[in-house]
Amino acid sequence: MLIGGIEAGGTKMVCAVAEVSERAFAECGGRVGEDVKILERVSIPTEKPETTLGEMVAYFKKWKVQALGIGCFGPVDLNRRSNTYGHITKLAWQNCDMVGTFEKELHVPVGFDTDVNGAVLGEVTWGAARGCESAIYITVGTGVGIGVYCNGGLLHGLVHPEAGHVLLTRHPKDTYKGHCPYHENCVEGLAAGPAIEERWGDKAYKLVDRKEVWELEAYYIAQAVVDYILAYSPEKIILWGGVMHVEKLFSMVRGKVQELLNGYVQHPMIQENMEGYIVPPALGDDPGILGAVRLGMLEYENKSR
Amino acid sequence: MLIGGIEAGGTKMVCAVAEVSERAFAECGGRVGEDVKILERVSIPTEKPETTLGEMVAYFKKWKVQALGIGCFGPVDLNRRSNTYGHITKLAWQNCDMVGTFEKELHVPVGFDTDVNGAVLGEVTWGAARGCESAIYITVGTGVGIGVYCNGGLLHGLVHPEAGHVLLTRHPKDTYKGHCPYHENCVEGLAAGPAIEERWGDKAYKLVDRKEVWELEAYYIAQAVVDYILAYSPEKIILWGGVMHVEKLFSMVRGKVQELLNGYVQHPMIQENMEGYIVPPALGDDPGILGAVRLGMLEYENKSR
Numbered sequence: 001m002l003i004g005g006i007e008a009g010g011t012k013m014v015c016a017v018a019e020v021s022e023r024a025f026a027e028c029g030g031r032v033g034e035d036v037k038i039l040e041r042v043s044i045p046t047e048k049p050e051t052t053l054g055e056m057v058a059y060f061k062k063w064k065v066q067a068l069g070i071g072c073f074g075p076v077d078l079n080r081r082s083n084t085y086g087h088i089t090k091l092a093w094q095n096c097d098m099v100g101t102f103e104k105e106l107h108v109p110v111g112f113d114t115d116v117n118g119a120v121l122g123e124v125t126w127g128a129a130r131g132c133e134s135a136i137y138i139t140v141g142t143g144v145g146i147g148v149y150c151n152g153g154l155l156h157g158l159v160h161p162e163a164g165h166v167l168l169t170r171h172p173k174d175t176y177k178g179h180c181p182y183h184e185n186c187v188e189g190l191a192a193g194p195a196i197e198e199r200w201g202d203k204a205y206k207l208v209d210r211k212e213v214w215e216l217e218a219y220y221i222a223q224a225v226v227d228y229i230l231a232y233s234p235e236k237i238i239l240w241g242g243v244m245h246v247e248k249l250f251s252m253v254r255g256k257v258q259e260l261l262n263g264y265v266q267h268p269m270i271q272e273n274m275e276g277y278i279v280p281p282a283l284g285d286d287p288g289i290l291g292a293v294r295l296g297m298l299e300y301e302n303k304s305r
Numbered sequence: 306m307l308i309g310g311i312e313a314g315g316t317k318m319v320c321a322v323a324e325v326s327e328r329a330f331a332e333c334g335g336r337v338g339e340d341v342k343i344l345e346r347v348s349i350p351t352e353k354p355e356t357t358l359g360e361m362v363a364y365f366k367k368w369k370v371q372a373l374g375i376g377c378f379g380p381v382d383l384n385r386r387s388n389t390y391g392h393i394t395k396l397a398w399q400n401c402d403m404v405g406t407f408e409k410e411l412h413v414p415v416g417f418d419t420d421v422n423g424a425v426l427g428e429v430t431w432g433a434a435r436g437c438e439s440a441i442y443i444t445v446g447t448g449v450g451i452g453v454y455c456n457g458g459l460l461h462g463l464v465h466p467e468a469g470h471v472l473l474t475r476h477p478k479d480t481y482k483g484h485c486p487y488h489e490n491c492v493e494g495l496a497a498g499p500a501i502e503e504r505w506g507d508k509a510y511k512l513v514d515r516k517e518v519w520e521l522e523a524y525y526i527a528q529a530v531v532d533y534i535l536a537y538s539p540e541k542i543i544l545w546g547g548v549m550h551v552e553k554l555f556s557m558v559r560g561k562v563q564e565l566l567n568g569y570v571q572h573p574m575i576q577e578n579m580e581g582y583i584v585p586p587a588l589g590d591d592p593g594i595l596g597a598v599r600l601g602m603l604e605y606e607n608k609s610r
Contacts, residue, residue, distance in 0.1 A: 151456035157538030233462030264487040
């Protein structure tokens, strides 16, 4: 069976088609490369909705996919009882009916969630959090986003988690005003890529050797991670995004998380195995697109019941 | 059918017996006072485990309850696959096997969760969050605890949420060192009852007319509530505990939450109906004990399958 996936971002739409075996359905996803094979992926620039949606529809029509999953930039409406379910609710694509458009054009089940919820689903199904009953996926890139898996599903609610905006304590020596137009001290505004660039006057990858840059970065990211540990108590934390490609940052964040928790949460994963607790994705660059395929699979099962 | 409930606290154990109708099982709890009636409740002082457990066992044996639910002070082990499932894991009652003791003595199903998870379950089943798909219960008393309901169940994980320890930004004029031995700036350490008493030199109820006390309190509680809104995106927030009995604090917290969110989360509940979003419990002083009864009902159903 062919299942489509879209990782919908503000600059590009990654579209992929996966061949999915029966065993993948029967065995909670099966194995990537055996039961689930990505046959092709294309990247379509995000322009006006009417243009870009048309190109994506044509792509999936050509492949005759039997279901589609979308992990989408947000904010989005995930409330199935709402009139605007499956819409993007802000920014340039405001009121764009993602789910409705593909359902109408392709006549197949369309799964839909946030991009980060897609990514955590990919890692729970096939990656670093396989077998975990709860996990979170944190991306620190042009923004900070958090996807949450718990109680057998992805976390929604009144809207969906926006934990990239949790409030932090500023470093006493950090005089940078922050990059978030809403909050002067949220993790996205203080620690995402644009904040690094604006604070230090250069792109992150050019600052790799400046110790103070990454110490401050770890100081902020660790505060947020501590809040997530205390709030969600996840079994696994997958930390990724462009900023986390600076390799030494991982051990700095882990160390700072230990220091801030200060022994309060007693569990071997935290006391003895922080390297196995806060980890990069096991699916490399693919948790988002594979998570989108899984969203399509789940919606197919849901509609077949 | 008779179902027992225990609200297990560090100073007292509230034990109750409820008469529960068949309709209560069939209709997600039915109605309090009709389908679920508390026949008696007693309060047993929390002393040594062997003494207090013996008294509780005798009480429920007398009533011949057919199931029991326990909402317990923590930390506790909620992992059903663990050897110490149902144990308290710290403090004076360390390693006390709550579930095992009652199962062995009463030979009935025993439901078990944290006290705050019990309370949110009570409010989701019969109270202010009835009909909600997600809700949180925050208590600000001698400590700060958070119970979380989402995806059709109570939130557990590696351990369980400990969101009373999320880290806050200190008020620049607050020189008080904080009351938490682990964290110098968590909400429990800065805003719970003992912190108020130590900072201002008097019991909270004697400080009711001192504006600066409650402004600082709202400043801290609102920061935590904002982090919870961003992390959990709950459909309803039930805020309670001894400190919240100071009535004016509710509107101060709501106002400060608005100010800190600063329009970022777009939803009518937040923009237009904060009075209906952050609310006291609808079950008065009973969310904890009724939630414990509900834990017993759910375990009964679980074991009957």
